Amino acid sequence: MNGANLFLEFLSLFPLKVKGENCINSEGKIFCSRCKEVCPHLAIEFENNTPKVDTQRCTVCGLCFSECPVNVFEIEIDLTEFYKDKTPLKVGCFLSDWELDIKVPCLGMLNEELLTSLALHSGEVYLDTSKCSICPQGGIYKYIKEYIERANLLLHYHRAEGKVKESSQPPESGEEEEFLKELFGEEEKVRKPTLSKRINVPLWRQLFFEKVKLLRAENLCYQPVKEERLRFAKPIFDPNRCQSSKVCSFWCPTRALSSDERGTYFTQILCTDCGLCQKVCPNSALTLEKSFVPRNNVMAGKIPITRSEKKICKNCGREFIATQGQEYCLYCQKDRQMEKLIKDFLFGENNG
Numbered sequence: 001m002n003g004a005n006l007f008l009e010f011l012s013l014f015p016l017k018v019k020g021e022n023c024i025n026s027e028g029k030i031f032c033s034r035c036k037e038v039c040p041h042l043a044i045e046f047e048n049n050t051p052k053v054d055t056q057r058c059t060v061c062g063l064c065f066s067e068c069p070v071n072v073f074e075i076e077i078d079l080t081e082f083y084k085d086k087t088p089l090k091v092g093c094f095l096s097d098w099e100l101d102i103k104v105p106c107l108g109m110l111n112e113e114l115l116t117s118l119a120l121h122s123g124e125v126y127l128d129t130s131k132c133s134i135c136p137q138g139g140i141y142k143y144i145k146e147y148i149e150r151a152n153l154l155l156h157y158h159r160a161e162g163k164v165k166e167s168s169q170p171p172e173s174g175e176e177e178e179f180l181k182e183l184f185g186e187e188e189k190v191r192k193p194t195l196s197k198r199i200n201v202p203l204w205r206q207l208f209f210e211k212v213k214l215l216r217a218e219n220l221c222y223q224p225v226k227e228e229r230l231r232f233a234k235p236i237f238d239p240n241r242c243q244s245s246k247v248c249s250f251w252c253p254t255r256a257l258s259s260d261e262r263g264t265y266f267t268q269i270l271c272t273d274c275g276l277c278q279k280v281c282p283n284s285a286l287t288l289e290k291s292f293v294p295r296n297n298v299m300a301g302k303i304p305i306t307r308s309e310k311k312i313c314k315n316c317g318r319e320f321i322a323t324q325g326q327e328y329c330l331y332c333q334k335d336r337q338m339e340k341l342i343k344d345f346l347f348g349e350n351n352g
Helices: 003-011 034-038 063-067 112-122 141-157 176-184 203-212 247-251 276-280 294-299 330-347
Strands: 016-018 044-047 050-053 073-075 089-093 102-104 124-128 163-167 234-237 257-260 263-266 286-289 303-307 309-312 319-322
Touching (some): 016 050, 034 044, 063 073, 089 112, 112 124, 112 141, 112 163, 112 203, 247 257, 247 276
Parallel strands (some): 089 102, 124 163
Antiparallel strands (some): 016 073, 044 050, 234 286, 263 303
């Protein structure tokens, strides 16, 4: 059997499923097209605002799965089987000559959060990238390299032991038994993570959380870390624009934003930086800041970010929802701002 036939036969074992109902574009215009942008074989197009995969072009490289901020793409692999009682963990694709612990259709399906969770589990993860230059997939290596760098950033920010490395030679084995005995005791086995398919949180984030929540929160930084390359974002509300419509939390696909009569809350570990909350806000009151607090990934609690209370506008007497203790409704705020601009223009900022 030649290489091309072997490649096609191997891919047939891992069909790609598309759950279009989970896509954040399903209800209206296209808000996100990451899957189409990263697909190296132009196999993804949008039909009725939902991604469709051309199976004749798709090579199951996994980049769509790695990049989608919600749970749309699914590869027929039990990801929980990746978490083995071994260190170092050897990972490669079907072309690899190594004696692998994990074999995947393509290393492109292992984004930084999957790699981080594997490193948190096993200590060290080695990826066989020696075949990337001759792979029929083509164009995937730059993403693999980026995922490795991001994974080591995540490990660094979470002050975690472990490392993700690429290598052309397999690492030496034989240390796993002593390592695991030291870490977990003689009898205890490493517990595999569990997945929930009932929520629209991508599987890679679920697996990341399953492992990062085992870290000691008191050892982690509670100050925001600004990092553009990682998939965390913090919503920032403009109190002069927010009307507490709760549209942002209603549309949040992962339920990172939630609301009740008292205000809006944010759960950092559930946010995958899809940007939908910012795009649907009717008053442009919300912006996303590329930052995260490492400790909050472990604690996974809801953080109040706005508070709501009913008030009577001091100017017009109408009832309105105040999100930051405002004394005037949004309409009167705008009137007052316009009045100030006119006065400043006519009389100067320091007059009347």
